[in-house]
Amino acid sequence: MATPDTRTQILDAAEHLFAEHGYRGTSVRAITKLAGANLAAVGYHFGSKAELMAAVAHRVIEPITAAQCAGLDKLLARTPDPPVSELVEAFAGPLFDEMPAGDEGGARTSRLIVTILSDPAEEVRSWTGPAEDSVRERYFAAFARVLPGLSPEELWFRMRGILAVTAVDRLQVHQQPSPGCVSPVAGEAARRWAITFLTAAMSAPPPRT
């Protein structure tokens, strides 16, 4: 196969290392070494390490956002009041599915997403664009319609819960395996478990105040 160009190899290497060691834990030197490129190539192709991180984040997140959007379109074309389980599936499913080719079962990408969501460095957290905001708000509106008893604040809380569960499922990969605590399972079972878990959670009646 034709070897990809330097720019792509740097993106691949950066995605790998950022996922494993975080933004600050990854040096430009390590990235270029893994990519087989020169140290200055990052500056030439991306401008800076921060802009490289943004490019990596964008490449990973864009297909997820697109799939979430398409899933909601398809659902709402059928009925304005879809079941909660299907809303959850459309929202959380792409986080399990949309992994770039060459990914080892999606685990690497999942770890990268966790890194992006939780890294304390400002450069990492400034990746969201209008597309991400828009799809989030559209799901919020859809959930609000089928879960009329919830206050907006509590609904945002629950939607953050969806993200938390789907993302942190893979977080344990980071951790040393502790006795009695199994490692994260392969995608398909985790996906089913997550949908079940989250559908029940989203469907819960609000607590009596």
Next chain:
Amino acid sequence: MATPDTRTQILDAAEHLFAEHGYRGTSVRAITKLAGANLAAVGYHFGSKAELMAAVAHRVIEPITAAQCAGLDKLLARTPDPPVSELVEAFAGPLFDEMPAGDEGGARTSRLIVTILSDPAEEVRSWTGPAEDSVRERYFAAFARVLPGLSPEELWFRMRGILAVTAVDRLQVHQQPSPGCVSPVAGEAARRWAITFLTAAMSAPPPRT
């Protein structure tokens, strides 16, 4: 009031900065400057930056583990089959309650816990001791008893979900507020929402295979 000794001031400063900027994003110089101490004080009192991180993590996590343990004891003394909601409350509640004095509403500590759970640096992730493992396994056994339909793997998945939701609730503090997305709410409401959300999730029947 009597000013605390240097060691404590360093611990406080480190807790603050680690929570905000992560382990790698916090320099020993920044810690000692905030603590009003000399640069070499970290080496003298703790040995190294990594051992300081371990001391900070221990100080934050120990009371949480103790409260989880006490809560389970109290519950099981009453009945061997407590309701799921009370198990969830005993497990997740201390993550909302057990915040050291002087904490700004627990938000700082919550952020620190997220940092500890998700930081990719090895030095940060090696804090768990036998006490944490033990309490986790005891809760696992209790949940397994009252939720007999679940496989061990799926139950571990769900328990990770509890941690994810309670921890990541505060994660958004890190993020820039995006339009339409409210900031995390004060402790009491979030606590009620989390218990409701998680009780429903834990009680869900397993997906049909």
Next chain:
DNA sequence: GTTTCATTCATACGTTCGTTTTATTCAAGC
């Protein structure tokens, strides 16, 4: 008054970091 010992201090060391600069390569355009 002197000794002792825990603590604090200023300073320096060696490394690694992100970035920049200057030179070189090399295929395409004329």
Next chain:
DNA sequence: GCTTGAATAAAACGAACGTATGAATGAAAC
């Protein structure tokens, strides 16, 4: 054949990092 311009290469920059060193401090012990 010469020029052009994108791409790569090697080297160096200054800054920030964690850590180590040895001297100063100051209250308690004798």
